[in-house]
Every structure is written in structure tokens, then in C-alpha cells.
Amino acid sequence: MTFWTYRRRDNLVGYLFVAPALFGSLTFVLIPLALVGWYSLNEWNVLGGTFEFIGAENYQQLLSDEKLRDSLVATAWFAAGLVVLNLSLALLLAVLLNQKLRGTTVFRTLFFSPVLVSLVAWTLVWQLVLQPEGSVNGLLGFFGVDGPNWLRGDSTAMISVIVVQVIKNVGLNMVLFLAALQGVPAPLYEAAKIDGAGVWTRFRRITIPLISPTILLTSIITIVGSLQVFAQIAVLTQGGPGTSTTVLIYYLYQQAFQFHHFGYGATLSVLLFVIVAALTLLQWQMRRKWVLHER
Amino acid sequence: MSRLLALILAGLLAVTACSGSAASGPKSLRMTVWTANEAHLKLLNEIAAEYKAAHPDVTEIKFDSIPADGYTTTLTTQIAGGNAPDLAWILEESAPDFVSSGALAPIKGKIEKADELTPSATKLWEKDGELYAYPFSTSPFGLFVNTSLVKDVPARWTWDQAIAASAAGKGLVLPDFKYQNWAVLSAIWRGWGANAWSEDGRSCGFSSAEMKDAMSFVHKAIFTDKAIPGPGTTVDFFAGNAAMAISQISRAGALKDAKFTWTLMPLPSGPKGDYAVIGQAGVGVLKRSKNAEAAADFLGFFTNEANSAKLAQFFPSVRSSLLNAQTLAKSNPLIRPEQLQSVVVEGISKGVVKPSHQGQEELNQTIRAALDPLWKPDAQVGAVLDDVCTKIKPLLERK
Numbered sequence: 001m002t003f004w005t006y007r008r009r010d011n012l013v014g015y016l017f018v019a020p021a022l023f024g025s026l027t028f029v030l031i032p033l034a035l036v037g038w039y040s041l042n043e044w045n046v047l048g049g050t051f052e053f054i055g056a057e058n059y060q061q062l063l064s065d066e067k068l069r070d071s072l073v074a075t076a077w078f079a080a081g082l083v084v085l086n087l088s089l090a091l092l093l094a095v096l097l098n099q100k101l102r103g104t105t106v107f108r109t110l111f112f113s114p115v116l117v118s119l120v121a122w123t124l125v126w127q128l129v130l131q132p133e134g135s136v137n138g139l140l141g142f143f144g145v146d147g148p149n150w151l152r153g154d155s156t157a158m159i160s161v162i163v164v165q166v167i168k169n170v171g172l173n174m175v176l177f178l179a180a181l182q183g184v185p186a187p188l189y190e191a192a193k194i195d196g197a198g199v200w201t202r203f204r205r206i207t208i209p210l211i212s213p214t215i216l217l218t219s220i221i222t223i224v225g226s227l228q229v230f231a232q233i234a235v236l237t238q239g240g241p242g243t244s245t246t247v248l249i250y251y252l253y254q255q256a257f258q259f260h261h262f263g264y265g266a267t268l269s270v271l272l273f274v275i276v277a278a279l280t281l282l283q284w285q286m287r288r289k290w291v292l293h294e295r
Numbered sequence: 296m297s298r299l300l301a302l303i304l305a306g307l308l309a310v311t312a313c314s315g316s317a318a319s320g321p322k323s324l325r326m327t328v329w330t331a332n333e334a335h336l337k338l339l340n341e342i343a344a345e346y347k348a349a350h351p352d353v354t355e356i357k358f359d360s361i362p363a364d365g366y367t368t369t370l371t372t373q374i375a376g377g378n379a380p381d382l383a384w385i386l387e388e389s390a391p392d393f394v395s396s397g398a399l400a401p402i403k404g405k406i407e408k409a410d411e412l413t414p415s416a417t418k419l420w421e422k423d424g425e426l427y428a429y430p431f432s433t434s435p436f437g438l439f440v441n442t443s444l445v446k447d448v449p450a451r452w453t454w455d456q457a458i459a460a461s462a463a464g465k466g467l468v469l470p471d472f473k474y475q476n477w478a479v480l481s482a483i484w485r486g487w488g489a490n491a492w493s494e495d496g497r498s499c500g501f502s503s504a505e506m507k508d509a510m511s512f513v514h515k516a517i518f519t520d521k522a523i524p525g526p527g528t529t530v531d532f533f534a535g536n537a538a539m540a541i542s543q544i545s546r547a548g549a550l551k552d553a554k555f556t557w558t559l560m561p562l563p564s565g566p567k568g569d570y571a572v573i574g575q576a577g578v579g580v581l582k583r584s585k586n587a588e589a590a591a592d593f594l595g596f597f598t599n600e601a602n603s604a605k606l607a608q609f610f611p612s613v614r615s616s617l618l619n620a621q622t623l624a625k626s627n628p629l630i631r632p633e634q635l636q637s638v639v640v641e642g643i644s645k646g647v648v649k650p651s652h653q654g655q656e657e658l659n660q661t662i663r664a665a666l667d668p669l670w671k672p673d674a675q676v677g678a679v680l681d682d683v684c685t686k687i688k689p690l691l692e693r694k
Contacts, residue, residue: 046371046374047397048396048397049582049583131528131529132525132526132528133528149525149526149527152527152667152670238475238663240663240667241670242664246664258660259654259657259660260371262375
């Protein structure tokens with residue numbers, strides 16, 4: 001009997017196939033993740049070259065850090081605004097573009113194209129567009145409206161960042177919703193019509209339940225994505241005015257890379273990780289209530 | 296047998312000798328800089344080539360251009376990642392952090408004629424009598440005036456006159472300010488005798504009466520007189536779109552191909568009289584560099600009298616022998632000798648360096664955020680400035 005039985009050879013081939021991916025996730029995900037956990041227990045002075053174990057001190061600082069509280073509030077506003085606006089707009093567009101009309105392909109392409117544009121290029125263009133003398137205010141001026149200084153107003157800055165992000169990514173959710181809508185069997189609508197159900201009832205009783213798995217998926221993607229928004233903030237507002245758009249990930253970047261508090265920065269990343277994991281878990285648990293097939 | 300032993304011993308000796316020479320063998324140095332200007336890099340490479348010719352053990356001296364925007368962040372990230380350069384340019388605002396943290400190697404012994412460096416210019420880079428970086432560029436702030444737009448320019452304005460003249464023209468810009476880099480405003484508030492913080496860095500100066508007067512003046516200039524473009528608008532003086540600009544003298548190069556006539560004046564005088572503000576850049580040797588010794592040696596050469604004279608065409612030198620209008624005029628054909636005397640020579644010898652403090656970046660962001668409410672037409676200047684002090688007090692009092 002030889003060592004290389006078919007079974008062993010098959011196993012080896014299987015392992016070889018996953019090896020590159022495994023190596024990648026080990027080097028770029030799992031090891032850094034473990035290191036961040038370790039850094040968060042230390043005070044790391046990059047310039048002085050000192051690395052000192054301080055136990056849970058950084059975690060205690062989380063509780064007393066007022067700026068962190070501000071940034072969590074900003075993060076919550078941003079996430080809530082983005083999810084509500086993005087999902088409702090994506091669903092609306094998907095429903096409109098699901099009609100069998102001429103020219104819908106053109107509009108589908110139009111709404112999806114921002115997804116393909118480089119994020120920084122997209123944001124830089126919007127920075128110009130949103131200037132006090134930019135084209136948005138130019139357009140408003142045409143209608144006799146005196147537009148605000150979008151990126152420097154206390155509330156308009158947050159709204160601007162959300163809208164820029166929604167327009168950038170709404171196409172992706174729209175395509176997912178479109179696919180889901182096209183998977184809803186037409187006879188269900190016909191039967192409901194015969195029973196006398198109106199447009200709204202059909203949408204609420206048939207469409208929403210049947211596309212609920214997609215709603216769950218898009219909401220998870222959008223919420224997790226909203227917690228990772230960085231380039232838009234860095235380019236458009238740098239966290240300002242005041243700290244109104246300093247979301248958690250931008251605050252983390254400031255602490256670690258600008259203020260050189262790498263240990264505390266690592267602690268903030270652990271916090272971000274916990275928040276993302278908890279939200280995802282929560283949504284996953286809620287699927288039993290939301291999603292038709294899981295009930 | 297003994298012959299064999301001798302042979303082995305000789306062999307071992309040869310091996311150790313070889314490995315010994317390998318340790319002091321070819322060295323390559325890397326210096327991070329924030330300029331990507333071709334003329335600057337050409338000069339830097341010329342100096343490096345000359346040094347390499349005399350020091351065959353140094354095989355490469357590389358100038359690594361990092362964009363000025365985010366320069367310090369990139370530099371510290373390189374250091375954190377174990378990829379520290381051997382030498383680095385350091386902005387004045389990061390000087391206290393770099394000097395006090397022990398990141399830099401002492402260099403005084405390597406600097407030629409260290410005693411002729413202007414003391415006010417080296418202060419920022421010293422600790423316990425030792426020099427930790429060489430202030431290779433000391434660049435005073437001046438008032439650039441577009442004389443195609445503004446006529447009848449005196450030798451020196453007062454601030455009221457300057458604002459009135461710019462409001463009548465196309466406005467006064469502070470190109471580096473952008474309503475973010477508040478430290479640039481020190482080029483204005485020093486005229487009122489205001490300071491961001493006390494000399495020892497422990498108490499806040501934003502709530503002082505001088506600061507409130509100065510900032511009220513700035514606020515009025517922006518929102519009432521409309522002499523300074525408001526937040527979010529970009530106006531380029533160097534393209535001829537503004538009447539005046541407050542900028543560092545090192546920016547004069549951008550006016551080489553200007554389509555308009557211009558002049559350079561000292562900063563307007565404030566209620567407290569004449570004053571000058573300077574920006575600085577130092578170059579230091581990272582202690583963690585494997586070639587720290589060679590790097591310090593190169594720094595000594597880079598900043599010696601002859602090379603300082605060459606560098607002075609872009610970066611005003613702090614060597615007293617080079618700090619006179621005649622020497623400066625040779626390398627600054629764009630600026631007249633009397634302008635050089637009033638702005639550069641007097642600026643460097645009498646000027647105050649832009650504010651800097653330990654933990655500067657955190658202070659920068661905190662002050663930037665606290666000052667944001669000021670940049671609105673209906674702002675309460677005094678209340679905003681009091682709030683700045685409340686916010687930065689814990690940072691100033693930190694050890």
C-alpha cells in the first residue's frame with residue numbers, strides 16, 4: 001500500500017488550492033488582527049521607540065474620552081442617514097427601473113456608473129461641486145436660492161457627506177434589488193390582482209416579503225460599509241466643522257497616525273471591530289423575524 | 296599538524312576580517328523631503344554626488360519626496376513600520392515632538408562652525424545644550440503685493456491700510472491657511488502682541504485681550520470688509536487673482552513666470568508696532584538608522600558653509616556669514632536687495648517662529664475644531680476663543 005492513496009492525494013490538492021487564499025488571509029487579516037489586540041494593551045511611542053505594557057489602561061480611557069463620545073454620535077448619525085437614504089432610494093430606483101419601458105437600460109447604466117468611479121476622484125469632484133461658489137450653489141442661485149456653505153455648515157456638512165456617499169453606492173444596492181425583483185414570480189401578482197389587491201398592497205404583501213433576503217443583505221453591507229467611510233471624510237471635511245463629521249474610523253486614524261497614539265488607536269480599532277461584529281450578529285439574528293424563508 | 300592549525304587560523308582570521316569590512320562596507324542613505332521641485336532636487340543630488348565622490352563607502356544617497364500634505368504622518372508611519380529614513384526634514388511644528396522624544400541623534404559635533412548659527416533660529420531644535428536638527432531653512436513671512444492691481448504701495452503698511460487696500464482690490468489671501476492651518480494666522484496676530492500659548496507652553500493665549508482684538512480684526516476683514524476670501528473659496532494669488540498674499544519668502548519662486556508685476560513687503564505693522572514671523576524646517580538624523588554615524592557625517596557636509604550658500608537660493612540660511620542682503624541677492628534674483636534686507640535679514644534675526652508645542656498635531660486638530668465656529672458671519676469672537684482655551688488646557692498641561 002502506498003502512502004499516496006487517492007484520498008490523501010485529493011486532500012493535498014484541496015489544501016494546495018486553498019493555500020494561497022489561506023496564506024493571504026493569515027498574513028493580511030488574522031495576524032494583523034491579533035497584533036492590533038496586542039498593541040491595544042500597550043503604550044507605543046513611535047518617535048521615542050518605546051513599547052510598554054499597560055494592561056487595560058487604554059480600555060479605561062475609552063470610557064472617559066469625550067471626543068470618542070462625540071465621534072460615536074457622529075458615526076450613528078452617519079450610519080442611520082446613509083442606510084435609510086441609500087436603501088429607500090435603491091429600492092425606489094429598482095422598482096421604477098423594473099418596469100418594462102423603453103430606455104430603462106440607459107438609466108440602469110447611469111445610476112450604476114458612479115459605483116465604478118474611483119472613490120477619491122469622485123470625492124474630489126464633489127468637493128469642487130459643493131464649494132460656496134460651486135455648481136450646486138450656482139444651480140440654486142439660478143432659482144433665486146442662496147445656497148449654504150455645504151461643507152462648513154454644522155448640519156450641512158454631515159448631510160453632504162451622506163448624500164455624496166449615497167449617490168456613489170446606490171447603484172450597487174439598486175442592482176441587487178433589481179435582481180431580487182425579477183425573481184418574484186409574476187403569477188403571484190396576477191392572483192393578487194384578481195383578488196382585488198391594489199398596487200401598494202401588492203408591494204407590501206408580495207414584493208417586500210419575497211425580496212426580504214436581499215433587504216437583509218443590502219442593509220448588512222450598507223451598515224458595515226458606513227462604519228468604514230474614510231476617504232470621503234478625509235477629503236471633504238477632515239472631520240469638521242468642529243467634530244461634527246469625525247466618525248469613529250476617522251478619529252481612530254487621527255489618534256494613531258496624526259497624534260502618534262498607536263496603542264490607543266489600536267484600542268479604537270478593537271472597539272470598531274466589536275461594533276461591526278455586534279451589528280452583523282444582531283441583523284443575522286433578526287433575520288428570523290424579517291426574512292420570509294427563515295420564519 | 297601545526298601547519299594545518301595555522302592554515303585554519305589564518306582562514307578564520309581572513310573570514311573575520313572580511314566580515315568586519317562588510318559591516319563598515321557600502322552604505323546607502325535615505326533622506327525624506329517634502330519638496331518635489333525639480334530645481335531643489337537637482338541641487339540636493341549635486342551635493343550628494345559631491346559627498347559620494349569623497350566617500351566611496353557611501354554608495355547611494357536617495358532623496359525621498361513625500362507630499363507636504365500629511366508629511367509628518369507619513370514619516371511617523373514609516374518609523375512605526377520599522378522603515379525609518381536615515382535623515383529627515385522636519386517641520387517646525389513637529390520640532391518639539393521629535394526633539395523631546397529622543398527620536399533624533401545629536402549632531403552638534405558634526406556641524407561646521409556651529410557657533411555662527413543665529414541663536415533665535417536654533418532654539419527650537421536644541422535640548423540640554425545639544426543640537427538635534429539643523430535649521431536648514433528659515434523662511435520669514437512677508438506680504439506679496441500684486442502691483443498690477445494695487446498702486447501706490449508704501450514701504451510698510453499698517454494692518455488697517457493693508458486691509459483697506461486689499462478690499463478695494465481683489466482681496467488678501469493666506470495660501471496655506473485654508474481655514475485649517477490656524478498657526479499661519481500668527482503672521483497676523485503677532486502684530487497685536489498675541490501668542491497661542493505662553494513661553495513655557497503651559498498656559499493658553501487664545502483668550503487674551505490681544506488675541507481677541509487680533510481675531511476680531513481678522514473676522515471683520517473676512518466677513519465685513521470682505522478683504523479676505525471666506526471659508527471654502529480658493530483664490531490663487533500666484534495666478535494673479537488676488538491683490539495680496541501673506542506667504543513665506545520661499546514661495547517667491549512661484550512668481551518666476553508671473554504675468555503681473557509684484558513686490559515683497561514686510562508684514563504690515565500692528566497696534567504693537569513692527570514684527571516678523573518665521574517658518575522653519577530642520578533636518579535631523581534618526582537615531583534608529585543603521586547608518587546614523589554616516590548620516591550625521593553627511594549632514595555635516597550638507598550644511599557646511601559652501602553648501603549652505605548653495606542651498607540659500609531656495610532655503611534662507613541661519614549662518615550669520617550668509618545672512619546679509621548681498622549674499623542673498625546673488626541667489627534671489629527675483630527680489631531686490633532692500634526687500635531682502637527688510638523681510639529676510641531682519642525677519643530672521645528678529646522674528647518669532649510659528650507656534651509649536653509638544654503634541655502639536657493633537658493641538659492642531661483640537662484648535663482647528665474649536666475655531667471652526669469663528670468662521671461664520673455672526674460668530675461671537677470672544678466666546679469662541681475662550682472655548683479654544685477650555686479645549687486645549689488639558690493638552691497644554693500634559694507633561
